[in-house]
Every structure is written in C-alpha cells, then in structure tokens.
Amino acid sequence: MPTIRVxxxxxAWTKGEKxxxxxxxxxxxxxxxxxSGKGDIKQYINVHIxxxxxxxxxxxGTVVG
Structure with a gap:
C-alpha cells in the first residue's frame, strides 16, 4: 500500500487546505x-499529514521555530 507522509x-494549514x-x-x-503501467491504484494510496x-x-539541518 503506497503511503505518502507530510x-x-x-x-499552518486549514482543514480544507489539508x-x-x-x-x-x-x-x-x-x-x-x-x-508506469501499474494501473489505477488510487484506492490504495494513503496520505498522512x-x-x-x-x-x-x-x-x-537547522531546527525551525
């Protein structure tokens, strides 16, 4: 299952922006x-914010905030 982590x-972002x-x-x-020939995998993609x-x-390399 592909997972994108942000x-x-x-x-910093509203619920709508997320x-x-x-x-x-x-x-x-x-x-x-x-x-790339893998077909429609949309239903398997997870995004975690x-x-x-x-x-x-x-x-x-510098801490922000």
Whole structure:
C-alpha cells in the first residue's frame, strides 16, 4: 500500500487546505502509477499529514521555530 507522509507546522494549514494537499498528492501518485503501467491504484494510496509543534522539525539541518 503506497503511503505518502507530510509533516507540517502545527496550525499552518486549514482543514480544507489539508484536504487539497491530500487530493493533489493522491492524484499525482496515481498519475505516475498509471503512466508506469501499474494501473489505477488510487484506492490504495494513503496520505498522512502530521502536524509538529514549534521546534519539532528542521530544514537544512537547522531546527525551525
């Protein structure tokens, strides 16, 4: 089962924006799967959006927040 994991700062995205992220990532992966001969795998794709507190993630080796 393909799984996409996204980590974002807490409260950075609204519920609706997160729904858009899920849809866009799911459709994108499904398109690649179709183009590579794997068929329509949309129903098997899981997207997990994890919110992290301030200081709970890093970019380029530097803690953010």
């Amino acid at each position: 980590t974002v700062p807490k409260n 729904a858009d992220i899920v849809t866009t990532l799911t459709d994108g992966l499904n398109t690649v799967a179709g183009q 994890e919110e992290t507190s301030e200081g709970g993630y890093a970019m380029g």
